[in-house]
Amino acid sequence: MTATADLPFKFKFVKNGRTQSLFPKKGTATQDSIVLGKDVLSYDDIVDTTTRDQRIVLALSSTNNLSSSLQKSLAGGSAIVLEVSGVKAQDLEKQVDRIASQKAIDKRKQHLLExxxxxxxxxxxxxxxxxxxxxxxxxxxxxxxxxxxxxxxxxxxxxxAQGSTYRVCDECGLFDRIRSYTEFYFFFFVIAYAFSYKRRYVCDHCANGLFWKTFLTNLIFILGIPASIYIKIKSMSGRDPALKELARANALAKKGQYDKAAPIYSQLSQNYLEHPGLLMNEGIGHLVAKDPVGAVQCWQRSLQSCSNYHPTLGLLYNLQNPSQKS
Structure with a gap:
């Protein structure tokens, strides 16, 4: 499918995790720009995108040329976060990425021709x-x-491996299956009760830690335990059979127990030969076990398999330039 038709949607700006208006505004992703109410956002100003449920994050370049009203809607100073309706956030993200990437290619082509x-x-x-x-x-x-x-x-x-399912975990930095979980706590006192929750997007390995954290915290008041158990069940179900043991290998690697993780990674590689993400994980296991030489060897294999694998490129850069981490 190519990005030919304009994509209309409705949106609310989000700051500090909260929507900034009661009623949504109208937006459109056209071939030339993203129209946000009365404001216009150029594709040239967007350097990256990501989605979380029905929210899309538009990371902006440091040289962006935003209107004063859009500047007031910035989240964290360098991104615009929208909660969208009328369209799936992932569909909007794909539309933006298709158009923005093609415009960047056109500029690169023109420069090379010159x-x-x-x-x-x-x-x-x-x-x-x-x-x-x-x-x-x-x-x-x-x-x-x-x-x-x-x-x-x-x-x-x-x-x-589709990035919507298998990608690098934001929390532990390992390649694994990523799912959304609700971190829920319930507190009961003599005259009152309280609860808190938030959405987390973590890998199967990190989900196990989240399960134990919520389970032990909720154990005193009981009522929050079902939510904790659901985290465990969700993290263990629906895995790709060929990557079923990936979370266990990653857990061992993060503990520095590479000698135990290595045979599992080797088995996983039989189905995904020279997979750059698995090789990156192996390298992290070596690094945690204080074997930087082994880490570099794994990461070099990762890049030989996929020369533009950004996660591995970032790790190598940080290892070679510890004072200038990316």
Whole structure:
């Protein structure tokens, strides 16, 4: 599917986790820009996108040219967060990514033509989200990483791992299955009761830690325990049979017990040969076990398999430049 038609939606600005208005405004993702009520956001100002349920985060460049009203709606100083309705947030994200990525490619192509290097341009389309990826600066490799949807695929083939399901966990930094969970606590006192909750997006390994945290905290008051048990059940169900043991391998790697994790990673690799995410995890296991040489070897294999795998590139950069972590 190509991004040809405008995509209308309704939205509310979000700051500090809360929507900023009672009623939604009208928005449209056109071929030229994103219309947000009376304001216009240029695709050139967007450097990254991500979604969480029905919210989309638009990370902005440091040189953005926002209107004064949009500047007031910034979350964290460098992003616009929208809670959308009338369309799935992921569909809006894909529309934005397809258009923004193509515009970036057009600018890159023009620049290369101006300096007589137009023949060097190398682009592919993501087999999942259809964003256009610039691979000009990377060696050819068997796998390709989409920085927009975080899927890993081989050219002209379906994704090996869809970024909407399998990607790098924001909390532990390991490649694994990511799901949303409700962190719920219930407190009961003699004359009153209280509860709190928030959404978490974590991997199966981190979900186990979340289960124990909520279970032990809720144990005193009992009523919150079912929510804790649901976390455990959800984290253990529906896994890809070929990656069923990934969470266990990751847990061992994070503890520095690489000797126990290595055989599991080896078994997983039989179904996903030279998978860049699995190789990255192996490298992290070596690093935690204070074996930086082994870590670099794994990460080099990861990049040989997928030369533009940004998570591994970031780890190598941080290891080589500890004072300038990305």
């Amino acid at each position: 300096i007589g290097q137009g023949h060097l341009l190398r682009v592919v389309s993501c087999s999942d989200c259809e964003a256009t990826l610039d691979l000009t600066d990377y060696e050819r490799s068997s796998h390709i990483y989409c920085r927009f949807c975080e899927s890993i695929f081989k050219e002209n083939q379906p994704p090996l």
